[in-house]
Amino acid sequence: MPWEVAGGTRRGAAHIRRNIVNQDAFAYNRLDGPQGPGFVLAVADGHGAEPHFKSDVGARIAVEAAVNLFQQTPAADADPAQFIEPVLGYWRRNVITHATSSLSEEDGWLETDADTFLAYGTTLIIAAGSAEHLFALQIGDGDCMVGLADGRIVRPLPDDKGLIGEQTYSLCSQDAPNRFRFGRFSAADYRAPIDFVMLSTDGLAKSFVSDDAFNNVARQTRTSLKTNGTAAVIAGLDDWLDTVSSRGSGDDVTICFAHRFDEAVTEQLGATVIGTGS
Amino acid sequence: MSNPVDLETAGLSRRQLNLVVMVDCSGSMTGDRIASLNFAMRTAVPAIREVAADNPETDVRIRVLRFSTEAEWHVGEAEPIDNFTWTDLKAGGETAMGAALIAVAEILNNEHMPGRQLPPVLVMVSDGQPSDDFEAGLSALMDSSYGTKATRVAIAIGQDADIDTLQRFIGHAQFKPLRAANAKDLVERIRWATTAPIKTASTPTNSPDPLADLWHEASEQNTVVEEMVW
Numbered sequence: 001m002p003w004e005v006a007g008g009t010r011r012g013a014a015h016i017r018r019n020i021v022n023q024d025a026f027a028y029n030r031l032d033g034p035q036g037p038g039f040v041l042a043v044a045d046g047h048g049a050e051p052h053f054k055s056d057v058g059a060r061i062a063v064e065a066a067v068n069l070f071q072q073t074p075a076a077d078a079d080p081a082q083f084i085e086p087v088l089g090y091w092r093r094n095v096i097t098h099a100t101s102s103l104s105e106e107d108g109w110l111e112t113d114a115d116t117f118l119a120y121g122t123t124l125i126i127a128a129g130s131a132e133h134l135f136a137l138q139i140g141d142g143d144c145m146v147g148l149a150d151g152r153i154v155r156p157l158p159d160d161k162g163l164i165g166e167q168t169y170s171l172c173s174q175d176a177p178n179r180f181r182f183g184r185f186s187a188a189d190y191r192a193p194i195d196f197v198m199l200s201t202d203g204l205a206k207s208f209v210s211d212d213a214f215n216n217v218a219r220q221t222r223t224s225l226k227t228n229g230t231a232a233v234i235a236g237l238d239d240w241l242d243t244v245s246s247r248g249s250g251d252d253v254t255i256c257f258a259h260r261f262d263e264a265v266t267e268q269l270g271a272t273v274i275g276t277g278s
Numbered sequence: 279m280s281n282p283v284d285l286e287t288a289g290l291s292r293r294q295l296n297l298v299v300m301v302d303c304s305g306s307m308t309g310d311r312i313a314s315l316n317f318a319m320r321t322a323v324p325a326i327r328e329v330a331a332d333n334p335e336t337d338v339r340i341r342v343l344r345f346s347t348e349a350e351w352h353v354g355e356a357e358p359i360d361n362f363t364w365t366d367l368k369a370g371g372e373t374a375m376g377a378a379l380i381a382v383a384e385i386l387n388n389e390h391m392p393g394r395q396l397p398p399v400l401v402m403v404s405d406g407q408p409s410d411d412f413e414a415g416l417s418a419l420m421d422s423s424y425g426t427k428a429t430r431v432a433i434a435i436g437q438d439a440d441i442d443t444l445q446r447f448i449g450h451a452q453f454k455p456l457r458a459a460n461a462k463d464l465v466e467r468i469r470w471a472t473t474a475p476i477k478t479a480s481t482p483t484n485s486p487d488p489l490a491d492l493w494h495e496a497s498e499q500n501t502v503v504e505e506m507v508w
Contacts, residue, residue: 014335014482047485123484141484165397165427166479170486202484206293209393213289221282228280240281247290250335251482255282 001131003039004230005030007256009275010241012203014250023048023056023122024201024254026275027063031073031128038073038130039258042066045142045201047121047170053107057098058091058120062171065090070128080135080182087126087137091171095120114174121172123201129185131193131260137182140168143205145218146185147196147259153218154190157181168202196222196259204241204255207248225259294337295396295479296356297326297472298385300378302404302435303346307369311405311435314461316366318468323364329473330359333480336396341385345378346371356391375408375443379415386422398428399475402447403468405435412443420449429479429489431471431496433458453493470499 011022023046031038044062046055065087092113099116110116123140136144136156146154158181160169169179187193198218208214224233241253301315330338339356343349344367352367385391386398408415419425432444432455444455456471458464478492 012482014333014480045484048482049485049488049491051490052485121485165429166484166488168484168486173486203482206394207290209289209291213291217283217288220284220288224280224282232280233282236281240283240285243285244290246335247285247292248335249293249482250333 001260002037003030003258003260004225005039005041005258006230006234007041007043007254007275008234008237008241009252009254010238010245012250012252013242013246015252020048021056022252023059024203024252025056025059025063026199026254026256027067028256028258029067029070031070033072035073035075036130038128039197040067040070040126040128041197041199041256041258042124042126043142043199043201043254043256044125045123045140045203045252045254047172051118052121052172054099054103054119055121058095058122058171061094061098061120062091062122062124064094066124066126066128070126073130074128074133074135076133076186078135078184080137080184083126083135083137084177084180084182087124088171088176092117117172121170123168124171125199127197127199127258129194129197131195132187134185134194134197135182136185137180139176139180140170141202143198143200143202143214145198145215146194147198147218147222148190148192149195150192151219152190152192153215153222156183156185196225196257198222198255198257200256201252201254203245203249203251203253206251207244207253221257222259225257230259291393292335292337293394293396294339294391295476296391296398297338297340297476298343298382298398298400299340299472300343300345300382300400300402301352301367302373302375302406303344303367303369303371304373304406304409305346305370306406306438307435310461312367312369314464315403315468316364317461318465319364321465322469322472323359323362325469325473326359326476329476329480333477336476336480338476343378343381345374347374349374349377349381351381372409373404373406374410375404376410376412376415379412379419379447383415383418383422383425386419386424386428388423391424395424396479398424399479400428400430401471402430402432402444403435404432404444405439407438407440408443416446429475429492431475432456433464433467433471435464450493453496456496456499467499470495
C-alpha cells in the first residue's frame with residue numbers, strides 16, 4: 001500500500017511582530033525500491049538567535065540532506081547509526097558552500113568552519129521507513145510521533161539528557177555526531193503496522209497545555225487524515241498553523257506527516273517537496 | 279477543507295512564565311534599604327508589564343516571598359502581571375534564606391505551576407548572610423521539579439551581602455550576583471533582573487544556549503559600582 005506525504009510551515013506570530021523570517025523548514029518524499037513503498041520526512045528548526053543569523057538556510061540544508069540521503073525505502077536491517085555521518089557531512093559541506101558563495105564581510109567575519117556552522121545552526125528530525133519498519137534520527141528539540149494501525153500513538157525516540165531549561169542540541173555543535181538520538185523500530189516490536197508518522201518543530205508542541213494534549217493532537221491528526229484525506233487537511237493547514245502560533249507559543253510552527261492512504265477517498269500527492277516559510 | 283484538530287477543544291494555551299521575587303527583609307534592611315527596595319519594585323512593575331505586553335504569547339505571573347526570621351509569602355498565589363500592584367514590605371529580624379528556598383521549592387512543580395511552562399525566573403535580593411541552613415534550602419530547590427531549569431538571578435545589596443552564597447544560588451560560573459551599592463543601583467538592578475530574563479525566556483529561539491546573551495548582559499550590569507552610600 002503506498003503512502004501519502006505532506007506538510008506545512010508558518011512563520012510564528014512573534015516572528016511576524018519582530019519582522020524575523022521563518023527559520024523552520026520541512027521536506028518529504030514518497031519512496032519505493034526493493035523494500036516496497038515507503039516515505040521520508042524531515043523538519044528542522046533554525047536557532048534564530050543572533051549568533052545563528054543564517055539558521056533559516058541551515059534548516060533548509062538540513063532537510064535537503066534527509067531527502068538526498070533517503071532515495072529508496074531503507075532496508076529493514078540497516079544500522080540507523082550509519083545515517084548520521086552522511087547527514088552531517090551533507091549539511092556541513094553545503095553550509096560551507098553557501099557561506100562561501102553568499103556571505104560578505106558585512107555579514108560578519110567567520111574565521112573558522114566552526115564559526116560558519118554556528119551561524120547556520122539548526123535542529124533536525126528525520127523519519128524514513130515503511131509499514132514494517134521505521135528509522136528515526138533526531139538532534140535537538142521537536143517531536144516525532146508514530147501512529148499504529150490499532151490506534152496507538154507512540155514516541156519512538158527517548159528524550160534528550162543533560163540539558164537545562166530551554167537548551168537544545170544542534171547540528172552546529174562540534175560534538176553533533178554524539179548528540180543524535182536514533183533508532184530502528186519495527187511493526188513486529190509494536191505488534192501493529194505503522195500507518196502514520198508525524199514530525200513537528202517545538203513551536204507546535206509548546207502551543208498545547210500538556211504532553212497529553214499534544215499526544216491527542218497527533219491522534220486526531222491521524223484520524224482526520226484517515227477520515228477526510230490529505231488534500232482536505234492540507235487545504236486548511238496554513239490557517240490552522242497560524243492560529244496555533246498566535247494563540248500558543250508564538251514560535252514558527254511546522255508539521256510534516258506520512259500516512260498510508262485509502263486510494264478510494266484520497267488524491268495523489270507526493271513529488272519531492274522542500275518547504276520553507278521564508 | 280478540514281482542520282487536523284479542533285483547536286477549541288485541543289488545549290491550545292499560552293506558555294506561563296512564573297517570576298518569583300525573594301526579598302531579604304532582615305533587620306539590616308530597615309530604613310533606607312527597604313524604602314529603596316519598595317520604590318524599586320514599584321517602578322519595576324510597569325516595566326515588567328511592558329515586557330509582557332511585547333510578548334503576548336507568554337502568560338507572565340508573579341509571586342513575592344519575604345524572609346526575615348521566617349519565610350512567608352507576601353504574594354503567594356501566582357498573580358497575572360496585569361493585575362499586580364506592589365504592596366510595601368517591612369524589615370526586621372534575621373535572614374532565613376534557607377527557609378525561603380524551601381518555600382520556593384515547594385511551589386516549583388506541576389501542581390503549583392500547571393500547564394506548559396517556560397523556565398521560572400527566581401530573583402533573590404539580599405544584603406546579608408543566611409542565619410539558617412542555606413544548604414538544606416539549596417538542596418530542596420535543586421531537587422524540585424523546576425529547580426534546575428529555573429533562571430536564577432541574585433542582587434547583592436551593600437558590602438555585607440554574602441556573595442559566595444548568592445553565587446551558589448545562581449549556580450552558573452559566568453553569571454555573577456548583581457551588585458547594588460546605592461538606591462540608584464538597586465532600582466536599575468531590580469528593573470533588569472525582573473525584566474531581562476522574562477524578555478529572553480519569552481523570545482522564541484531554540485539556540486543551544488538560549489541564556490548566553492542574558493549572562494553577557496548581566497556582566498555589563500556590574501561594570502560600574504558607584505560609591506557606597508548605605
